[in-house]
Amino acid sequence: MRSIQFNQFGEPNLVLALVELPMPVPGPGEVRLRLTHRPINPSDLETVRGRYGRLPQLPAIPGLEGMGLVDALGEGVASVAIGQRIIPLGVQGGTWAEYALAPATRLMPVPDRVTDQSAAQFLANPVTAWVMLVDELALQPGDWLLQTAAGSTLGRLVIQLARLKGYKTINLVRRREQVQELLDLGGDVVLATEDEDVVAQVRQATGGKGVNGVIEAVGGTTGALAFSCLRSGGTMIVYGMLSHEPIPLHSGEALFKGLTVKGYWLTHWLRSENPLKVLQVLQELMGLMVTGHLIPPVAAEYDLGQFREAVAHAERRGRSGKVILTG
Ligand SMILES: NC(=O)c1ccc[n+]([C@@H]2O[C@H](COP(=O)([O-])OP(=O)(O)OC[C@H]3O[C@@H](n4cnc5c(N)ncnc54)[C@H](OP(=O)(O)O)[C@@H]3O)[C@@H](O)[C@H]2O)c1
Numbered sequence: 001m002r003s004i005q006f007n008q009f010g011e012p013n014l015v016l017a018l019v020e021l022p023m024p025v026p027g028p029g030e031v032r033l034r035l036t037h038r039p040i041n042p043s044d045l046e047t048v049r050g051r052y053g054r055l056p057q058l059p060a061i062p063g064l065e066g067m068g069l070v071d072a073l074g075e076g077v078a079s080v081a082i083g084q085r086i087i088p089l090g091v092q093g094g095t096w097a098e099y100a101l102a103p104a105t106r107l108m109p110v111p112d113r114v115t116d117q118s119a120a121q122f123l124a125n126p127v128t129a130w131v132m133l134v135d136e137l138a139l140q141p142g143d144w145l146l147q148t149a150a151g152s153t154l155g156r157l158v159i160q161l162a163r164l165k166g167y168k169t170i171n172l173v174r175r176r177e178q179v180q181e182l183l184d185l186g187g188d189v190v191l192a193t194e195d196e197d198v199v200a201q202v203r204q205a206t207g208g209k210g211v212n213g214v215i216e217a218v219g220g221t222t223g224a225l226a227f228s229c230l231r232s233g234g235t236m237i238v239y240g241m242l243s244h245e246p247i248p249l250h251s252g253e254a255l256f257k258g259l260t261v262k263g264y265w266l267t268h269w270l271r272s273e274n275p276l277k278v279l280q281v282l283q284e285l286m287g288l289m290v291t292g293h294l295i296p297p298v299a300a301e302y303d304l305g306q307f308r309e310a311v312a313h314a315e316r317r318g319r320s321g322k323v324i325l326t327g
Pocket of ligand 1: 041042043124125128149150151152153154155174175217218222238239240241242243264265266267314316317318319321322
């Protein structure tokens with residue numbers, strides 16, 4: 001089978017290669033999937049660079065998530081049928097390969113009305129957006145949320161979820177050209193970090209109070225700016241490190257406004273959360289995809305063999321959705 005592989009950590013264009021690997025054979029309780037669609041997520045590329053929270057043993061296949069068809073059943077598996085469209089909640093190795101093995105107990109069937117492209121990006125961004133807003137910040141209808149990197153795939157899902165749940169969003173982007181695009185998507189306020197008096201504008205939009213919660217993925221001065229927009233007692237969730245810069249937090253603000261900063265990592269949540277709760281969140285999100293309320297945007301598709309072009313596109317500024325590897 002064709003697969004992307006890396007033998008050492010480093011820049012993706014230097015260390016990733018297209019290789020032929022033996023077809024995996026499902027053991028008891030396992031399913032072999034013919035993967036057809038996988039997104040290129042920032043965490044995939046950070047893993048290849050060797051700077052993510054959990055690193056694989058080398059050689060390794062990149063890719064956290066994807067979608068495919070059931071191709072072969074291991075002994076004792078009767079819960080899925082050959083040819084069925086499936087999202088694996090984790091595979092052995094990575095998803096940037098034609099085939100992968102997954103435990104039969106960790107498969108999510110894809111309803112007909114959900115496209116392959118949406119199914120392939122079901123796990124990382126929708127779940128993270130939902131858990132941060134609904135559980136971690138426990139936002140209520142009418143509450144104000146501020147997010148950084150708002151033009152990201154996750155940021156666009158946050159805008160969709162917020163509209164559905166009645167939260168109001170202030171969206172920070174680094175490029176002014178993105179402002180109108182995110183207003184058109186339904187963001188209540190969209191500000192460019194490059195040339196706005198962000199804190200004053202946030203105060204004005206929120207009746208002088210500041211926002212109830214922040215979700216922050218950039219770091220550095222953008223993270224500090226977002227933190228300054230919190231109202232007393234507010235919470236900022238750090239869930240990304242796009243700039244790799246530390247956030248210079250203002251001690252006085254944290255102290256006198258009683259602010260909280262905490263991290264959120266999907267890997268940890270999936271491992272530590274009650275499995276019934278995980279199932280409930282996944283089912284709710286799948287329901288929103290079926291009804292068309294939650295649609296992850298797609299920027300482009302490339303065959304596995306064009307992985308270099310695909311990765312370059314995924315790292316280019318100014319995309320309006322996810323780059324997907326097919327084939
Ligand atoms: N903690 C978790 O469990 C978890 C789960 C899922 C995702 N995430 C994180 O969520 C973030 C978004 O993921 P995604 O898949 O939605 O990303 P994506 O679609 O690839 O978009 C990345 C976005 O980040 C912006 N960006 C990149 N570097 C930046 C910088 N230095 N300053 C400001 N903006 C910057 C880009 O802006 P331009 O449009 O200007 O290029 C783009 O809008 C990532 O950090 C990812 O790791 C975390």
